[in-house]
Amino acid sequence: MGFLDTLFGRTKTVKQVRPDKLFALTTAALDLETAQGIVTTGEAAIVFQPLATGDFTQIADDAEAVLRDTGTETGTTVERRDDEFGYRWMVLRDPDVDDQVVGVNAVMESLQFGGYADRVLCAVFALRQTQQGGRPLHLVYLAKRGTWYPFVPVPGAEKERDRERELQLRAVLDPLMPLEPEMDRWYPLWGAPLGGA
């Protein structure tokens, strides 16, 4: 926020999402699979805050319909899940990461086009670490900042994350995709309604 915004107490939300950096995953996914044995669980989601207005419902429904239409070609299926915090997870199921990325991008763009880019929270890609007994790993894309971070929940433990593994992955991912530099913003997403969580 600028000086004048502070002086007048104006809240500004980010009106633009940055889908451009989203596509970093398509190349990174190959490297992750061959070098690290990290593969997709076949689920990815775009997370946004639904507004209780007719206008927004219309735009969200349209986005979903478009996704279903293109999904018949690529084999992507869509499911809508609401979490306990009132956020909506539009979950895309597809064994191909590229198709997931394309789908997530489509939803982001239609929300952006409808003027609701500020409602997008993030996109989450569910992955599995085959070398670590198939432990779950989430790659989170902060759409407004255009940055990524890994989130590794400890399976079986209540709300515990594997910081060590996340830092290892940071080193692995750093050359592949733009990572969120401020680790304070590596927010956990507990109870994500995604496969493998």
Place this chain on the structure above:
Amino acid sequence: MSRGASFGRDPGLQTRMVGTLFGLGLLYVVFAAVLFAAMRNAGGAIVICLVLLLFQFFTADKLALRSMHAHEVSPAQAPELHAMIDRLCLQADLPKPKVAIADDRMPNAFAVGRSQKSSTVCVTTGLLELLPPAELEGVLAHELAHVAHRDVLVMTVASFFASLAAMIMQNAFWFGGGNRDNRDNGPGLLAVVAVSALVYAVSFFLLRALSRYREFAADRGAAIVTGRPSALAAALVRISDGIARTPDQDLREVGPVQAFYILPPRAKKAVSSLFSTHPPTEKRIAALQRIEAQLQAGRTV
């Protein structure tokens, strides 16, 4: 940018805030001029006042938290609260503040801290018990909007000269030294104290007005970030009912941090609105209703 461009704008509020700031600025310029003229006698005392005020500025947040018996909580201790603040910070693109809980039955929340990074958002146990998740989220977003708007810093800077004036009034004798010899060179002690009193009195009302505008602005910010103005309005109703029902003895301890509360603890009807740090709840709800109307109209209003 057709949609969303005007949602959350309030030119009227901006105008009133500019007016208030202008009034304060004018007042302070006059006051500074008088002080400068009196500098020859009282330079040392003014420097001491400045140091004291700076000290206050750097310790105020800790004092406020301690006076509320608030303790910081880790994500493990309050997972839901942390998760909610995580999401709001993501949504508002803010660094995450510290989270504290005060063991108090009175439902309330406040934010302290000089900068966005060093701020703390505190809620009372009463608030956590009283509000359902969506309304709690609205209140937290309001406090985060205070953080985003740097309200503690703005109010501290805005009240700087008023605090100085108050100090000069209280410690008039400091400024008396060596006054006799060069009476002709500057205004006397009496004049400085009189001007200080006047500055304090006028700035008191201006600062209270500014504080009320900042509240409206924070409500608006919360509505923009959560997209649910009515949830915050519902929370305000519930909290003011809750405060009305809370026994009086709880209220005595809460004086110092009043300005940063979501609602003032003493909701006395008799107190004139001029003296209040917070706008009346009905007005805040009406303002939130207008935002809801804008939102429902597809944000094109």
